[in-house]
Amino acid sequence: MFKPARFFRPLAALAMTGLGLSLLATPAHAEKRTLVLSAYPISQPLFNKLVYAPFKEKCGCEIVVETGNNADRIAKLDARRNNPVVDLVLLSDFGMLEAARKGLVQPLDYAKLKNYSQIxxxxxxxxxxxxAVGYTIYSVGLVxxxxxxxxxxxxxxxxxxxLKGRLALPDVSTTQGPLALQMADLAWGGKGGDYGTGMQKILSIKNNVVTxxxxxxxxxxxxxxxxxxxxxxxxxxxxxxMKxxxxxxxxxxAEGQAAGMNVMGIVAKSKNADLAYQLxxxxxxxxxxxxxxxxxVDSPVNTQVVLPKDKAEFNTYGGEHIASLKFVKPEDLLKYRSGWLEQWNKGISK
Incomplete structure (x- = not known):
């Protein structure tokens, strides 16, 4: 008597085995996920060596880096807001505030950062x-x-x-410009905010400044x-x-040192937010x-970092140094920077 089961069972088993092998093989042939990072161009070879390469090995993913200044990179985020390319963006604190106000970055879940409590x-x-979360700081002192x-x-x-004819000061259009403006305002009893006193005092010695x-x-x-x-x-x-x-x-x-901070944020509608949190x-x-x-490369914000003396000297690091820091409020910088540039250009040209 003909019994079809004897013939079809092996074929069914073979088909199922092939399907199983196919399913197992699929991840091996799948393309690696790619995390796109927007960052400053400075020190990228060292970032690749110390951050990107070890992270790629850890996550099994690829990293693509776009570089540029704050303004250019924020403009790119804005132009691609409906279909973002970048996942993780590194900006100055005031640059990130500008991006946040434009809806270009998403609120963070700090519980996903196990190292958050160490900073x-x-x-x-x-x-x-x-x-945002800060990833590095820097001080501006007097040399x-x-x-x-x-x-x-x-x-x-x-x-x-x-010091007449022996002094240099940062242009107000630079990153350090508003920080020096803040410290001048603080030293001369200004009220803060628009740093009007600091501006007047700096412009009053413009002829003492070499450049x-x-x-x-x-x-x-x-x-x-x-x-x-x-x-x-x-x-x-x-x-x-020093070189x-x-x-x-x-x-x-005595008034302390001006301080700046660079921060990280995750782009709104990022397709790889999970990888962005991991990085x-x-x-x-x-x-x-x-x-x-x-x-x-960068001064640490992680409080667990311990540096030898020869490295500590060149970082914003150590109890006295950290205690002396005076940060410009990001909201003040965004509010007043156009006015500062206008006052500066008029005052310098007189």
């Missing part, structure tokens, strides 16, 4: 609304030629007659050529200034923050 309080929710002038005790010392610098390379040249003796300097350029061979020292004035948390880890600080 400084000022790096947690730094712009309000849960839109001086120790063989030419005494250590500045106050930001007011920049107005000393002995209003636009970048750190200018500062290195001015010190190296013995043109200036004192200038406000961002800590991340300190190691470059001039000049007897330069760092001073923390964000990886970036905030003690291990990655230590590696970046040791290579003098």
């Amino acid at each position: 400084y309080p000022f790096a947690r929710n730094p712009i309000g609304g849960n839109y 001086y030629r120790s063989d030419k002038t005494r250590a500045p005790q106050s930001w007011k010392d920049l107005w000393s007659p002995e 209003f610098t636009k970048n750190s390379a200018q500062l290195s040249s001015l010190f190296a050529q013995d043109e200036i003796w004192v200038a406000p300097v961002a800590r991340f350029t300190w190691s470059q200034l 001039t061979g000049m007897p330069l020292k760092w001073a923390i004035p 964000m948390d990886f970036w905030l880890s003690k291990e990655v923050q230590t590696a970046l600080a040791m290579e003098l």
Whole structure:
């Protein structure tokens, strides 16, 4: 008697086995997910070595990096808001606030960041609304030629007659410009906010200033050529200034130091928000923050980082240094920066 089951069962089993193998094989042939990061162009080879490469190995994904300044990258986010390309964006704190106000980034769930509790309080929710987390800070103190002038005790010392023709200040259009404006306002008893007092005081000594610098390379040249003796300097350029061979020292004035912060946020409608959270948390880890600080790429916000003296000197790091920091409120910078530029251009051109 014919029994079809004897013939069909092996075929059915073979078909099911083939299906099983097909299902098992599918992930192996699937394309890797790609996380797109928007970042500053500076130090990208070191970021690749210390952050991107180890994270790609950890997540099994790819990373594509778009670079540019704050304004250009925010404009790109805005142009692609309905179909975003970028997942994770790195901006200044005020740049991120601008992006948040335009609806370009989404509120964060800090519970997804296991390293969140290890970072400084000022790096947690730094712009309000849960839109960002700080990943690095920098101070702006006063650097001086120790063989030419005494250590500045106050930001007011920049107005000393002995520094006439030996002083450099940052242009207000630069990142450091508003920070120096803040410290001038604080030193001369201003009320804060629009830093009107600081603006007036800086413009009053414009003829004492060799140049209003636009970048750190200018500062290195001015010190190296013995043109200036004192200038406000961002800590991340300190190691470059030391290469001039000049007897330069760092001073923390009585009013403290201006401070800036760069932050991370996840783009609204990101297709890879889960990977963005993972990279964000990886970036905030003690291990990655230590590696970046040791290579003098970024000063750490993770409080667990311990640096040797020779590396600590070139980072915004340590109890005294951190306690001296004075941050410009991101909302003030957005509110007043166009007015500052207008006052500056009129005042400098007179």
